[in-house]
Amino acid sequence: MRTTYASDPREKSPRSAGGRGSGIRGVSEVPGARIPIDEQTRVLVLTGAGISAESGLATFRGAGGLWDGHPVEQVASPEGFAADPELVWRFYSMRRREAAAAAPNDAHRALAALEDRLGDRFLLATQNVDGLHARAGSRRVVELHGTLWRSRCSRCLRPPIPDAAFPVEPPLPRCACGALLRPDIVWFGEMLDAATTQRVDRFMRGAAGAPFVFLAVGTSGHVYPAAGYVQVARFHGAQTWLANLDPAENAGAFDHVVAGPAGTTLPRLLGVVV
Ligand code: BJW
Ligand code: ZN
Numbered sequence: 001m002r003t004t005y006a007s008d009p010r011e012k013s014p015r016s017a018g019g020r021g022s023g024i025r026g027v028s029e030v031p032g033a034r035i036p037i038d039e040q041t042r043v044l045v046l047t048g049a050g051i052s053a054e055s056g057l058a059t060f061r062g063a064g065g066l067w068d069g070h071p072v073e074q075v076a077s078p079e080g081f082a083a084d085p086e087l088v089w090r091f092y093s094m095r096r097r098e099a100a101a102a103a104p105n106d107a108h109r110a111l112a113a114l115e116d117r118l119g120d121r122f123l124l125a126t127q128n129v130d131g132l133h134a135r136a137g138s139r140r141v142v143e144l145h146g147t148l149w150r151s152r153c154s155r156c157l158r159p160p161i162p163d164a165a166f167p168v169e170p171p172l173p174r175c176a177c178g179a180l181l182r183p184d185i186v187w188f189g190e191m192l193d194a195a196t197t198q199r200v201d202r203f204m205r206g207a208a209g210a211p212f213v214f215l216a217v218g219t220s221g222h223v224y225p226a227a228g229y230v231q232v233a234r235f236h237g238a239q240t241w242l243a244n245l246d247p248a249e250n251a252g253a254f255d256h257v258v259a260g261p262a263g264t265t266l267p268r269l270l271g272v273v274v
Helices: 049-055 076-081 083-100 105-122 132-136 193-205 226-235 262-270
Strands: 003-005 041-048 122-126 140-145 148-155 181-185 212-215 238-245 256-259
Touching: 003 148, 003 226, 041 105, 041 193, 041 226, 041 256, 049 105, 083 148, 083 181, 105 122, 105 132, 105 262, 122 193, 140 193, 193 226, 212 226, 212 262, 226 238, 238 262
Parallel strands: 003 256, 041 122, 041 212, 122 140, 212 238, 238 256
Antiparallel strands: 148 181
């Protein structure tokens, strides 16, 4: 049984259909919603670009998946970097500038407030690379797709270095080995860092027997493995919630779907004051 909530608690869901007991496609009209979180509940949150939209940062698929006329895969893939490193560095320098100028919003703050309450029963896995969760005060954060604020060698295995520079034209930054530096970001076709995914896996396994909530926020459910976490969480007994502006690709896999801007829906859903 899936429940869909309108963004305003007084508003009835326009997608009402089916009713109670009608299976995964069943949608009922419920006035508002609050995620049940008690003193035993463990909460795993997955965030995507949508949570930073109210901070003024663009989402990926919002502009038709294009940046400056280039498909995202062209500027966020090892093949794209090999073909045109200057173009890729221009894209990431712009992203660094925009992220540095942005400030966390109420949705980031609501998650930090929930972590304050839950401590080690909370984990935040973000696909975002902007660093806004940490700036809002979140500490138990796993950056699945890396971060804008480090660079690493495109050839050797020297450790990543903190980097907040904005290279836009040659000479592009190079490693001591002579190869080009690149943003420490997980691009399409690249493996996620094993330590980060293991931390998420461990948290899910640790939920055995305890009440467990999985909450995805501001993510279109297109990109794996993050888009599959809802299924894994469900396997581990989680009640699953999605808080998103538009219907996500994997919305059908969630028990509860809440439509609306995260800066409004999250404080209410989590019962926190921001
Ligand atoms: C709001 C809002 C508001 C707006 N409030 N909501 C299984 C099946 C098929 C393919 C694969 C698979 N497993 C792996 C793959 C391949 C690939 C993949 O998933 N491809 C799919 C596109 C089909 N995955 C990978 O390559 C990953 N690597 C991997 O799995 O390695 C092993 C492997 C490799 C190859 C084959 C098989 C296995 C790596 C993925 C790395 C993704 N990297 C990017 C770019 C770099 C980061 C950066 O530069 O920032 O990460 S892609 C891009 O998409 C970015 C994002 O983190 C990611 C997810 O996007 P997100 O966050 O969901 O954003 P949007 O824009 O899509 O959605 C925003 C949502 O917010 C919308 O729904 C709005 O409605 C909503 N919204 N305002 C609430 N105010
Ligand atoms: Zn090197």
